[in-house]
Amino acid sequence: MLLKLLKYELKSTGSRFLVAFAVYIGIFAVLFGFFRDNVILTTMFTVSGMIALIVITMLTMFQRYNTNLYGNEGYLMFTLPVKGRELLLSKLISTLIWMIALSIVGIASMVCFAFAYGHINSFNLDVIAQALLNNWSYFLLLAFEYFLSTLLTIISIYTSISVSKLPIWRKFGVLMGLVTYFVISFLQGVPIFIMGYFKLINVTMHIEGLSFIKDTYVSSVIWIQTGFIIIFCVGLFFGISYLFEKRTSLK
Amino acid sequence: MDNLVEISNLTKKYEGKIALDDISFSISQGRIVGLLGPNGAGKTTLIKILSGVLCDFQGSVIIDGQKPGPYTKSIVAYLPDKTYLSSWMKVSDTIDLFSDFYEDFDKFKAKELMKRLKIELDQKVTKLSKGTYEKVQLVIVMSRRAKLYVLDEPLGGVDPASRDVILDTILKNYNENSTVLLSTQLISDVERIFDSVIILKDGQVFINDDVDRVREKSGKSIDEFFREVFKCY
Amino acid sequence: MKVDFNPTIPIYIQIMDEIKKEIVSGNRKAGSKVETVRDLAQEMGVNPNTMQRAFAELEREGLMYTERTAGRFITGDTVLIKKVKEESVCGYIQEFMNHMKNSGFGRQDIIRMIDEYAEVKIDG
Numbered sequence: 244m245l246l247k248l249l250k251y252e253l254k255s256t257g258s259r260f261l262v263a264f265a266v267y268i269g270i271f272a273v274l275f276g277f278f279r280d281n282v283i284l285t286t287m288f289t290v291s292g293m294i295a296l297i298v299i300t301m302l303t304m305f306q307r308y309n310t311n312l313y314g315n316e317g318y319l320m321f322t323l324p325v326k327g328r329e330l331l332l333s334k335l336i337s338t339l340i341w342m343i344a345l346s347i348v349g350i351a352s353m354v355c356f357a358f359a360y361g362h363i364n365s366f367n368l369d370v371i372a373q374a375l376l377n378n379w380s381y382f383l384l385l386a387f388e389y390f391l392s393t394l395l396t397i398i399s400i401y402t403s404i405s406v407s408k409l410p411i412w413r414k415f416g417v418l419m420g421l422v423t424y425f426v427i428s429f430l431q432g433v434p435i436f437i438m439g440y441f442k443l444i445n446v447t448m449h450i451e452g453l454s455f456i457k458d459t460y461v462s463s464v465i466w467i468q469t470g471f472i473i474i475f476c477v478g479l480f481f482g483i484s485y486l487f488e489k490r491t492s493l494k
Numbered sequence: 495m496d497n498l499v500e501i502s503n504l505t506k507k508y509e510g511k512i513a514l515d516d517i518s519f520s521i522s523q524g525r526i527v528g529l530l531g532p533n534g535a536g537k538t539t540l541i542k543i544l545s546g547v548l549c550d551f552q553g554s555v556i557i558d559g560q561k562p563g564p565y566t567k568s569i570v571a572y573l574p575d576k577t578y579l580s581s582w583m584k585v586s587d588t589i590d591l592f593s594d595f596y597e598d599f600d601k602f603k604a605k606e607l608m609k610r611l612k613i614e615l616d617q618k619v620t621k622l623s624k625g626t627y628e629k630v631q632l633v634i635v636m637s638r639r640a641k642l643y644v645l646d647e648p649l650g651g652v653d654p655a656s657r658d659v660i661l662d663t664i665l666k667n668y669n670e671n672s673t674v675l676l677s678t679q680l681i682s683d684v685e686r687i688f689d690s691v692i693i694l695k696d697g698q699v700f701i702n703d704d705v706d707r708v709r710e711k712s713g714k715s716i717d718e719f720f721r722e723v724f725k726c727y
Numbered sequence: 728m729k730v731d732f733n734p735t736i737p738i739y740i741q742i743m744d745e746i747k748k749e750i751v752s753g754n755r756k757a758g759s760k761v762e763t764v765r766d767l768a769q770e771m772g773v774n775p776n777t778m779q780r781a782f783a784e785l786e787r788e789g790l791m792y793t794e795r796t797a798g799r800f801i802t803g804d805t806v807l808i809k810k811v812k813e814e815s816v817c818g819y820i821q822e823f824m825n826h827m828k829n830s831g832f833g834r835q836d837i838i839r840m841i842d843e844y845a846e847v848k849i850d851g
Contacts, residue, residue, distance in 0.1 A: 244595070254582070315577060318547055318574045319578040319580075322567050322570075324564045326563075488549065488563075489549055489550065490550050491546075491548065524776070526774050526776070661772060662772065665772065665773075668765075687772070687777075709736070709737060715733075715734030718735070
C-alpha cells in the first residue's frame with residue numbers, strides 16, 4: 244500500500260519538478276558552454292536558479308500536502324484503505340526524494356562551477372580528494388545530519404499545517420499553525436543551547452576553513468544533535484499519525 | 495444475523511452546534527436505505543463518519559464488526575457530493591487508482607460502464623462537464639463489490655435522463671450481500687427503490703422504518719410525508 | 728423506467744397488478760417463463776427486494792410458481808387466469824352498471840344495447 248501511495252505522490256508532483264530541473268540544467272549547460280567567460284552572469288544564474296528551485300520544491304510539496312489531504316482530494320485520500328502512518332510516510336518519502344534530487348543538482352552545480360573557474364584544478368584536485376578521503380566518516384556524518392535536519396524541517400511544516408486544520412481553533416487555525424512551527428523550531432534549538440551552556444561546544448564560531456569547523460563542530464556534538472533530531476522526528480511523526488487517525492475532520 | 499452497521503449513542507458536536515444527538519440505529523445487509531432530512535439535520539455528518547472522513551465523535555460506530563479504520567474503508571464505497579479526483583488524472587487513471595487500492599474493484603465492469611455512458615477514457619477529468627464528472631465518480635464507486643455503499647446526493651446537479659441511468663446503475667449493481675445508503679433531496683425520483691428510510695431531524699432519528707409501513711401509516715408518498723413534516727423548515 | 732408508480736400505494740402491489748394485467752392481456756402467456764427478480768426489478772426501476780415480495784405474493788395467489796432448477800413460470804391454470812381476468816374488470820362493470828342504472832335503463836335494455844354494440848364493434 245505504501246509503495247502504491249508513493250507511486251501516486253511521485254506521479255502527481257513529478258512533472259513539475261522534472262520540468263523545473265530540466266530547465267535549470269538546460270540553461271546551466273548553455274551558459275557554461277557558451278558564456279563561461281561572463282562570470283557575473285553565470286554566478287547570478289547559479290545562485291538565483293538554485294534559489295528558484297528550492298522555492299519551487301518547497302511550495303510544491305507543502306501545497307500538495309495541504310490540498311491533497313485537506314482539500315476535496317482529502318475525501319479520496321482519507322477513504323483509501325490505508326493507515327494514517329502510511330499516508331504520512333508516502334508524503335515524507337516523496338518530499339525527501341525531491342529534496343535529495345535538489346541537493347544533488349545543487350552540489351553538481353557547485354562542483355561544475357568550481358571546475359569551470361579553476362577553484363578546483365589539476366593542482367589542488369588531489370589535495371582536495373585526499374582531504375575528503377581522510378575525513379570520509381566525518382563528511383558522512385555531516386551528510387547524515389543534514390539529511391535528518393531536512394527531514395525535521397519537512398515534518399515540522401507538515402505538523403504545522405495539520406495543526407492549523409484542527410477545528411478547535413475555529414478561525415485562528417493559520418495563526419496556531421504558525422505558532423506551532425515557531426514552537427517546534429524553538430525547541431529544536433534547545434539542545435544546542437544546553438550544550439553551549441555546559442561548554443560542550445564553542446557557540447561563538449568564525450567561519451574560517453574546513454579544519455576549524457571540524458574542531459568546533461566535533462563528531463560527538465553532531466551525534467548528540469542527530470539524536471535530538473531523531474527524537475523530534477519520531478515524536479512529530481506519531482503526532483501527525485494520531486491526528487490523521489483520530490482527529491480527521493474534513494470540511 | 496448480525497447487522498452490517500450498528501450505531502450506538504453517536505454524538506457529534508461542532509462549535510456550538512450538535513450535529514448528531516445521541517442517535518442509535520442499525521442497518522442490515524441487502525437493503526437499499528434512504529437517508530433523508532433537511533439541510534443541517536445531520537445527514538452529511540453521519541455519512542462522513544461512516545466513510546471515515548470524520549473520526550472525531552463520541553459513541554460507537556461498528557461496520558461489519560469493526561470500528562472505522564482501514565478495514566471498514568476497504569468494504570465501504572463512498573461517493574461524496576464533491577469532486578475529489580486529482581486534477582492531473584485522466585479517466586483511465588482513476589480506474590487504475592481504484593484498481594490499485596481496492597481489491598474488490600472490478601476493472602472490466604468499470605470500463606464497460608464508462609463505455610455505456612459514452613465516457614472517453616482518455617479525457618482529463620478537469621475537462622469533463624459536471625454531469626459527466628459525477629458519472630465517472632459514480633461508475634468507479636459502483637464498480638467496487640463493496641459491502642456498504644454510501645452515496646451522498648448521487649443525483650444532484652444531473653439532468654433527468656442521466657438520473658435514470660444513475661438509478662439504473664445503482665439497481666443493477668445491487669446484490670443481497672451489500673447495502674446501499676443513499677442520501678438525497680430528490681425524494682420523489684428515488685423513493686421507489688428504497689427498502690427503508692431513515693429520516694433525520696435536528697440531529698436525531700425521526701423515522702427509521704420500512705418504506706411501505708411509512709406510506710401506509712401516513713397514507714402519503716415519502717415525498718409528501720417529508721414535505722408535511724418539514725413544512726416550516 | 729417502464730412503469731410509472733403511484734408513490735402512495737405499496738409498490739409491490741402495483742407490480743403485482745402490472746404483471747396480472749400482462750397475464751390477462753396475453754402479453755405473458757400461461758406457462759411462460761418469468762424474468763429473474765433482478766432483471767425485472769432493473770427493467771421496472773424498482774428495488775429487487777420489492778420485486779421479490781411481489782413474486783412471493785403472486786406465488787401465494789397461485790399465479791406464479793417456481794421450479795427449483797428451471798426458474799419461475801406463469802401458471803398454466805387457465806381457469807385461474809380466467810378468474811383473474813374477470814376480477815380485473817369487475818370494477819369497470821360495476822361502474823358501468825351504476826351509470827346505466829342512474830340513467831334510467833333497465834336490465835333488458837342494458838342487455839340489448841350491449842348485444843347491439845358487441846355485434847358491431849367486437850364481432851363485426
